[in-house]
Amino acid sequence: MLEVKGLTKRFGGNVAVKSVDYSVQQGKINAIIGPNGAGKSTFFNLITGVHEPTEGTIIYKNEEITRQPANVIAKLGVARTFQSTHLFEMSTVKDNVIVGHRLRTKSNLFDSIFRTRRLKEEEQQCIAKAEESLDFVGLSHVSDQLVTNISQEEKKRVAFALALATDPEIVFLDEPTAGVNPDETDEMAKLIQKMADKGLTICLIEHKMPMIMQLAHHIMVLNYGEKIAEGTPAEIQKNEEVIKAYLGGTVSA
């Protein structure tokens, strides 16, 4: 579904991502793990168009999207969340999510000023989509609260709802459970599972190993920008390279 070949990113003399070949498995939960500074977030940023790759190609549904800007990639059905949430704190949860469906609407300034039928219809469409997404992530009860008054975990869910409102086919989640307590982490894992059950393809970066091992179907391990292993959770757990990268030094038998 989404495939990268020889993806490389250099920042000056630093190689953040080094010639990575990878393909995201459709309808599955794909995970990317690796020690801090392994280039996971950069890898995400390359795919979603935040950074331009130095070398390599990205193919999505048989179409090359390598140097497309982020907003074009989003329109093709690739959504993402960020490590930190950037919501408008002084506005309600629902108001924050409504704009998520904007990319599927065509209303322009003229429609806004004259309140044309198209604008009214598309606004209803965006509101309905926001309600649907908030319902899906289990936040209907706080949709009229100001974002500043909801919990950190709820804010993460709002970010999910925003990504879902774009009508994606594949969702990239950048550390979805960072800064969330263990109980809430389980709840978030359930939500991610629910998204996959709905038919979405998921690709996530995570540090919480127990969660990843339970949740993911397929795992890729990055270390110093290079892919060092790939496979099912069981395979990854046994892989010596991976254990070495995480623990350092050699593995004693």
Place this chain on the structure above:
Amino acid sequence: MNVLTNKKVIISLLIVLGIVFPFIIPNLYYLHIMTLAFIWTIAVYGLNLLAGYTGYLSLAHGGFFAIGAYVIGILTVKLEMGFWLSFLLAPLVTMFIGLIIGLFALRTKEHFFAIYTLCVGYIIYLVIDKWEGLTGGVRGLIGIPLPEAIGPITFQSPTAQYYLAFFIFLLVVAVIYRIVHSLTGRTFIAIRNSEDLALSLGISTKRNKLLAFVLSTFFAGLAGAMYAGFIRFIGPEIAYTTITFDLLTYMIVGGIGTFAGPIVGTFLIVIISQNLQFLQDYRMLIFGPLLTLLIIFSPRGIVGFIQMQLYQRKRKKQESLAYKNREEETNAGG
């Protein structure tokens, strides 16, 4: 209490007040001040659209205001075109110049954008001040004609000019209201929150930022054209940075990024400055500390402060209601 916070009631009352004002206070001087306040408010709305809703603080706004004023001045005085045609062209020309400047200015962000536009504003001032052949230099342009009569309506009396400004003001407020409360407005707000997030949501930030910038210059140009038509004499000082900072103060006091902010801020400061005229430039000794306090304690100005109070009161009421319901349930259960 409910009547006082009902938006429709407040808006109707304000419109009625605007209509009857010339009858209640038949003082030409106050009428003049009010007319100017309407004009300033329109310019502040333009600034608020860009700085408040889209998050790009432009310090060239006074410059665009002056461009609008000078376009109508040059067209009517030098080229002897009719007032209304010039009046229509002025904001459009301003918008076009805004488009070209915006293409470059929007390559910068945050502080750099503010500094860049501050320079642009100063360059506009210099061009107006030095290009004597076109703008009349320091002497300015004198004798901008009155608006021609539309059918039976003439614009000779100050009262008629007051109503003209009031009418355009209402129109602008309505248009801004629709822009801000539509998908276009939501798009601007998304860009203000986080450009990265907006991009990841499929929003073309480049195009929407340019749209906000051009729109803001349109309203600046419109206000400038109204100013020139009302005062009928313009000099280069209207392009000076003090105008930009006046507009900025009106916006911040009223509430940056709030809908009612531009009206509240502009009228409040215009009225207070009139009452403090006797202090001359020492007025700033009062304004400075007040502005500082306001920014520290309510970054979203007077309107932002009131909105927060109303919201918290509503929330408390809901909470106490929920608490009461729960108590009743437990009582009934026990």
